Amino acid sequence: MLSFALRRTLQALAVLVAVSAAAFALFYAAPADPARAACGPRCDNGQVAAVRQSMGLDQPLLTQYTDYLAGVVTGRDIGDVDGSVIHCDAPCLGYSYRLHQPVTEALVDHLPVTFSLAAGALAVLLVLGLGTGFVSALRHGGRTDRLLSGFTLVGASVQIYFLGYVAQWALVYSTGLLPLPSYTPPAEDLAAWAGGMLLPWLVLGFVNSAVFARLSRSQLLETMNEEYVRTARGKGLGRLRAHLKYTSRGAAGPLVQLLGLETGALLGGAVITETVFGLNGVGRFTAEAVSGQDLPAVVGAVLLAACFVVLFVALADLVVAWLDPRIRLS
Amino acid sequence: MRWTKPSLAVVATALLASACSAGAGTGPATAGASAKDTSPLTAALGGEKESAGPAPAVPGARSGGTVNVYNSVEFRHLDPQKVYAGAAYNASLLWGRQLTQYQVVDGKAKLVGDLATDTGTSGDGGRTWTYRLKDGVAWEDGKPITAQDVKYGIERTFGKGYEVGPPYWPQWLTGEASYEAARTKYAGPQDGDLAAIETPDERTLVFHFPQPQADVPYMAAQSSSSPVRRDKDTGTDYDRQPFATGPYRIVEHVQNTRMVLERNPYWKAETDPIRSQYPDKFVFTYGKEALNSNQEILSGRDGGANATTASDVLSPELYQTADTDPKAKDLVVSGRQGAFVTQLVINNERVPDVEVRKALHLGYPRQQARQVQGGSRIGELATTLSSPALIDWEKYDLYPARPEGDPEAAKAALAKAKQAPASLTYGYKNTPDGQRVAQVLVDGFAKSGITIVPKPIDPKAFLDEVHRADSPYDLFEETSSVDWPTPSTLIPFSFDGRAGSDLNSARYRNPEVDKEIDRINQIGEPRAKAKELYALEKTVMKDVPVLPFAYPTVNQLRGSNVGGAFVHPIYGTVSLAWLYLKS
Amino acid sequence: MTSTVESVSGAVPGPGPGLAFGAASGLVSGPASGLVSGPASGLVSGPASGLVSGPASGLASGPASEPVLSVRDLTVTFADPRGGAPVTAVRGLSFDLAPGEVLGLVGESGSGKSATGLAVLGLHDPRTTTVTGSIRLNGQELVGATESELRPVRGGRAALVFQDALTSLSPFHGVGAQLAEMYRLHHPGTGRTEARRRAAAMLDRVGIPAARVRDFPHQFSGGMRQRVMIAMALMNDPKVLIADEPTTALDSRVQRQVLDLLDELQREHGTAVLLVSHDLGVVAGMTDRTLVLRGGVQVESAPTAELLAAPREPYTRALVGAALTLESVPGAPLPTVDDPSPVAGFAPRVIGQPERWLVEVADLTVHFPGRRRFPGLRAEPVRAVEGVGLRIAPGETLGLVGESGSGKSTTARVLAGLQQPTGGRVLYDGQDVTRPDRELRRRLSREIQLVFQDPYASLNPRRTVAQALDTPLRLHTSLDAAQRRERSAELLEQVGLPAAHLDRYPHEFSGGQRQRIGIARALAPQPRLIIADEPVSALDVSVQAQVLNLLMELRERLGVAFLFVSHDLAVVRHFCDRVAVMHRGRLVESTDRDRLFSAPHTEYTRELLAAVHQDGPWRGSVGSSA
C-alpha cells in the first residue's frame, strides 16, 4: 500500500508538472501580447518593450516557465507594468496585470463560492445519483427502473443553462419558492448561505448525478452477479442486506473514482452554473479571464483546476486501493 | 459604458471610450426622458460664493445606514492619477477631492471650486492659472491638504505607469503636442520638482502654460487633479487603497470582491460645496452578474432595498418588467450617459465620395439598429457630432433622414456619386450584440442598393484594428465622449486632418478645418471658444464624415429604500455621493 | 452520458479518466494462485474439535431412512434475456438424498447439474428463472417458498460450496468475519465475540491456524480458500451440503487434500452431500451413489461402484469409457458417445534416435520483469523458466507436464516464437531461433503451428472459418484465392467437419468443433511441429476423446511432431511418446512415457502420480486446467 501510495503520488506530481508546462505553452501561444494588453491604449512600441521587460516576457519561454515553477514553490518577485516590483507569495501562480493582483490571491478570493457550490452539489449528486442507481439496480428491469433510468437520461441530456434558467424562473421569479441565488459567506449567515445556494446545488447536482446514477446502476448490476454476492445470499442474508453489505462494497471502486473526478472538476469551477446563477466563483473568474485575455489568470486558473482534478483523482485511487484489501495489504 | 477603461487608443482626445461591453449601448435607455435640445450644463462657472460649502441639502435626506453598491466588475483603477472613466470619476467623489468639481442641483451641473476656493483665475491670456486652497480641507488622518500635495499629484501624471490616465497636464504644462514628448522634459516626481507649477505657500498653486489654455477649470475637476501625499504614496498599492480626502475613507478592499467605505471624520461639510455624507457606510460588492444584482434590487430582498449599482445597467432581460411593473419602473434611474455619442464612422479615405457618404446617411436603418439593441431606452437618435451634455450645445440636423432609412433618397444620392462602390466592409466587434447590429445593417442597407460585407473583429483587437492606418474597413461603430463638457476635445482632435488615424478615425482631411482649428485653439476664454467650435462642427458635418447614431442613455436601478439617486449629467452613472437611505 | 460539459466526465462518453488512473495501477488482480502447497500434514488430525456431532456413521445409504432432501419432478427454465426461446436446464428430475449420504451429480457442461444445486437453495433469479416440481428439505417444501422461509434454510439447514473460492468469498472481508456472519445469521442473539470464537475454531478444524482469522481470501492459496469455503458451509452444521465442483479449479495434489478433508468432515458431521461434478474421478472416490445427467434429464442413477463397473446406458458407458485412466491402453482409439466401442487401432509408434533433433532446447531461461515494490528499487524478476533443456525428434510427441505456474506454457511460447527467452539456446532443425533472420522467421512460422486450450478464445469471433483458414494459406503458400478456399474445405473435412461450414462464424460451432477448426488451421501450412497447449483440457470428457482420436489419427497420417503441454497425466500417458515434467520453472524429469509412469525418478513425480493413484483406477490430473 505504501509503495502504491508513493508511486501514485509521484505520478500525480509528474502529471501536474506536465499539465503546467502544457498550459504554459498552450496559452502563451495565444496571439495576444500580454505586454501590450497590460500597458494600456497609449503605449508606443518602446513602452511596450519596457513593459515586456519588466514583466519578464522578453526571457526565453523556458526561462519564463522555470521561473514560474520556482514561483509556485518559493514565491517570487514580479515586475508590474509601471516597473514596480510586487512580491508574490508561494504558491505564486503569476500576477494578473489586468486585475493588478497576484493570481493566487484572486483565486483564493473566489474559492469560497466555488467550494460552497461544489460541496452542496456533490451532496445532491451523491444522494440523487446513488439513490436512483441503487433503486434502479434493485428493481432492475422493472417499471421503477425504467422510470428512474428515464429520469437520469433526461438529466444527462438537459443543458444545464437551459434547466438553470427555467428552474430559476419557475422557482424563484414566478413563485418565490426559493430565495434568489446568491452567495453569502456561511460564517456570516448560515441560513442565507444555504438558501442562496440551494437552487444552484439542486440544478448542478441533478445534472451531474446522471452520470453517477448510470455508473452506480451498472456497477451494482455487475457486482450483483459476482459469486460472492451469491454466496452471501446462500448464507441466508436477505437481498437488501446482501446488496448493502457486499454488492455496494464491490461496486464502490469506480464510483469513488468518479466521485474523485467530479469533485476535482467541480472545485475547478462550474463555469455555466456560476454564469447562470450569477455566482462569482472560480469558474466565472476564469471565463472572465479568458474573455479578457488575462493570460496569467487563465494559466493560474487552469492549473488550479487541473490540480484539483489530479489531486482528487489520485486521492480517489488511494481510497479505492485502501478499500480493497487485495491492494491495501500488498 | 462599463468603466473598464476609456479604451480609445488615442493620444490626446476625448474619453472616446468605445463601448467596451456591448456595442453602442446595451446601456441605457431614456425610458421616457424626452430629448432636450439644450445642454443641461449650467454654463457659468461658479465663483467663490458657489464654491463655499456646505453642499445644497438634498431634500428629505436623513443620515445613517449602509448603502450597498453592486457591480459585476471592479473599478479598473482607484489611484486618482490613473482613473480615467466616468463611473470611476463619479464613485471616487466619495473619497477623493479635486481642485474643482461639478455641483449638481436638480440635474443641472455647475463647475465650482472643490479644494480650491473657486474655479481658477487666469492671466496672461490663459497662460497662467492660479488656485487657492480652502481652509480646513484635510486628509483622512487630519493633516491639512497642501498645495504641495496637489502639485505632487499632478507630477505623478508624468510618471511611468500613468499612461493610463489623461495626458493633458503633461501636454499643457510642457507645451508639447504629445504625451511622449512631454515626458522627455519631465518624467515624474523622481525627476525632482516640476517648475511649471509654483507653490508660493501651502495654499497657493500657480500653473504656467507655454500656450493659452481655456479648459484648465475643467481639467482641474478631473481625478488627475487630486492631491496625493508623498509619504502616503504606496506606488502600485495606491491603486488599491488611496488616501482619502472626501467624506468617506476606504477601510477594507478585497480586490475584485469587496470594498467598504466608512465616514471620514476629518472631512468637513462646510468646506465642500458638492458632496454630502448621509449614509454611515458604503459596501461595494463585485463579481455578481448584473442580472442577479438587478433582480435583487428589484425584489428588495437580501439588502437589495438599500442597494444600487456603480455602473451595471438595467439588464435587457428586465426591460419588460421595468416597463410593465409600476413598482419596478419607479426604481429605474435613467439619464443621458454623460457626453457620449455613438456614431457609424466612415473611413473617408476609402469612401472619398461625399455623395456615397450621404447615401449611407440617408439609408442608415437607425431605428432598426436601435430596436435590435433594446429600442428607445438605449438612447435617442443623434444628428450631431457633439453631445447635448456640452456647454451651450444646440441641436441641428443638416440632412434630415428618416429613422428607419430612406432607400429612395439613398438611391438618389448614390446616383449622383461619381462611382458607387460595389460593396462596403463593415467591421464590428464579435459579440452577440455586434453580430445582430451587423445583420441589421446588412439587411437595411441592402434596400438602398448598398452591399455591406460584415467582418467580425475580436473585441479586444477591435480598436487597434479599426484605428490602424491601413485598416481595411469602410465602416465601423464607435462610441466616444469628450473629456469634459466643452467641445474643445472634439473637432480639434478627431477631425484634424493632420492627426493620425488613431485620433481621426474617420480619416477626415480638410485643410480649411485644420486652419480653423489652429485659430480657435489660441482662444483663452471657454465660452467664446465653444461657440467657434460649434460653428466649425457644422462645417465638418456638411461633408458627412461620420453618421451620428445615438446619444446613449443610462438606466440603472436603485433599491426602494435608496433616496437621492440620479444619473450624473457629466459622469453618466448614478451619483453615489448624493445618496441617502430613506429609513 | 452527455450532460453538459460541466464536468470532465460529463463531456466525454466512455470510461472516465479516473479509470485510466486505475488502469495505471493495475494491481487489482490478486496474485495468481501460483503453486499451491497447503500444509500437507495436520489436516487429518482426528476429532479434535468439539464440533463433531451426529452419528459418524459412515455410509448411511439406502432408501430405508427418511430422505433429508427429496426432489420430485424438478424443472428449471431460464428465460432468454434477448427475448429468444426459453431454455430448459433441468427437466423432470427426481432423486432422494438420505441423511449422511453422498450423492454424485455427474454430467457434461449444459447438463443442468449446477442449476439443480442452486434450485435447492432457491438462489435463481426469480425474474428470469422458473422452477417447478418439488424440493423438500426435511419435509419443508422449498419450491415456491417465500424469501423469509428460505432464509433460515440457506446456510442453516443447507449450505453451498462453490467451485471457485476466490470469487465466491468476498474479497473485502476477512475470512473470520465471513464465517462469523454465517453463524450469527442463524444464531440471532449470539455476540460478536462468541461468533468469532466459533469461526476461529472451525477454521482451525479445517487446518487454518487461528492467527490467520483476520486475513483476507486473497492471502490464502487456492486450496486453503476452498477449506475456508467448506468451513463456512459447515458453520451451522447443515443437514445438506451442496458442493458444486468444489475442487475443479485446484491442482491435483491439492484437490486430493481438499477431497480428503471434505470426506472426513462429512463423516464427522454426518452431513448429506450433493456433490456436483463433471469429473468421474472425483465422484468415484467420494460418493455412495451417482446420478448421471444429460441435457437436463436423468440418464442413469446407481450406486457409484456399480455404475462405474457396469454402466447400463450407452451414454454412461461412453462417458466412463472416454474418461482416461492410468490403466487405459496408451495410443488406443477411445470410445465416444457416437462410437462407444471403436475397433480400428493405430499402428504402434516407433521413434528412434534421430539424425538431427527437430527441436533442441538447452538451458532455457525466461524471466519476467517483476513489480517494483518501491519506486527506484530494483524489482525482483519472476523466474518463469530456469535452465530447461528439451529435445524433440521429427515426428515425435513430447508431453510437457506440470502444475499451474510450472512454466510449461512459457516454454511452449518460446518455441512458438511468441516469447523471447532471457537466456539459453533454442535450436530448430539446427538453427538458432532466438535471433531468427527474416527467412528463418518465415520458415518457423510455417513449420511450427499452435493449438490452444480455449477453443472460444483461439478463433476470432468476427472472422469466418474460411477467413481463419485462409490466413496461413495466404501467408505460406502461393495458392490463389480459389485454390485456398478449396484447400480450406479439404482441411475442414480432414478434421471431420463438412466443407459447407466454411462460411460460418465461430459462435455457430460447439467447443469440440471449434477445437477441430483450430487444428485445421494449424495443419494448413503443413507444419512439422504442432505445439498444443492443453488442447483438450477445456473439453467435456466425451468431446475430449473425439479430439484425441483426431489428433492421433492426424499424427499417424501426417507424421507431424507434437509438443503436448498438459496438466493431465492420463491424457499425456495416452498420447505422448516421451514425457518431461516441470516444477517451478525447472525440468524435474524427462524420459520415456513408460519409464516415467512405471518408475518415476524424482520425489515430485512420485507425488504427482500418487495423487492420481489414490483415485483408484480413476484418473486425476496434476494441475488445474485454468
Add this chain to the structure above:
Amino acid sequence: MAVVETAAGPAPAVPAPAAPRPLGRLLRDRVGAAALAVVLLFLLLALAAPLIAALYGKNPAEHYGQNTPGLLSDGGLPVLPNGGISGDFWFGLEPGLGRDVLTQLLYGIRTSLLIAFASAAVTTTLGVLAGVAVGYLGGITDRLFGFLANVLLAFPTLLLLLALSPVVQSRLVDPGAAEPEWMQFLVLILVFSAFGWIPLALSLRATVRSLRERDFVQSARAQGAGRFHVVVHELLPNVRSQLLVHATMAVPTFVASEAVLSFLGVGITEPIPDWGRMISRGSEVFQADPTYMVFPGVALLLFVLAFNLLGDAVRDALDPRAGR
C-alpha cells in the same frame, strides 16, 4: 475458473438458433426504435430544411419583424403574445431582429449536426488509430500514451474549449481578416477533436490490450501475420461495436458542447442559425419572452435525449450483457 463450465457457456447446437441481428434487436426495443425515429426525423428535417422553408414560405435570414411594422415593439419584442406565434410565424419571431424561429430552428439542426458528425468522425478515427496502435504496441508507447492522456484529461474541458477556440481561430485567421464561414466550423471541429479522441482511445487501448493476449491474435502472430494484418483483420473487427456505440454517444456530446460554446459566445456567429446562440439570446429576453428560449431549449433537449437513448439502445443491441 470454471473451465469445463465455460466451455459449455452458450454452447450452441449447430447451427445456432438464429439470434436476431443487431438492427432487428434495436427495432424490437420500443424505446430504441422511438429514439431512432426521432433521430431520423431530425436528420430528415435537417436535409429537407430548404424544402420545408420553401413550402412554409419563410427563410431564416430575413428580418420579418423589423421590416414589417407592427410585429415587434420599439424594444424589439414580439407584439403578439407567446413570442409572436401566429398563423404566419408558427414558432414566433426572434426578439430584436425579428427572424422566423421555425426556419432558424430547422437550419440550426444543420449547424449542430454538421459539427457533431464531423467531430465524431474525426475523433473516432483518431481514437481508433491511437487506441489500437497504442494498445497493440504496448510497452513504452503505452506508458507514454497513458501519461499523455492523464495530462490532457486533467485539464478542465470546458475552460479549455473556451480558451482554445480563440487561440485556434487566431492561428488560422489573422485578427480582422475576413473569416469564411467554413472556418468557424473548422475551428470548432478542431477544438473538439483535439481532446475528444482520448476517451475512445483509452477504452480501445484497454480492449486491444486484452484482445492482444487472446489466443487468436497469438495464433495469427505465430503464423507469421504482420502487424497490419493483425490490426486490420484480427483486432479492428472486434472493436467495431465499441466504435459504433462510441460514435453514437459522441454525436450528442458534440451537439451539446457546440451549443455550450455558442451559449458562452465563442461558437458559431451570425448569421448562421445556431441553437446555442438562440438559447443565449433567449436567456437575455427570458423574462419578457420565454417562448423564444423554450423552442431551442426543448429542441436541443429532445435531440440530445434521442441520441443518448439511441446510443443506449445501440449498445444493448450490440451487447445485450452490458447496461440493462
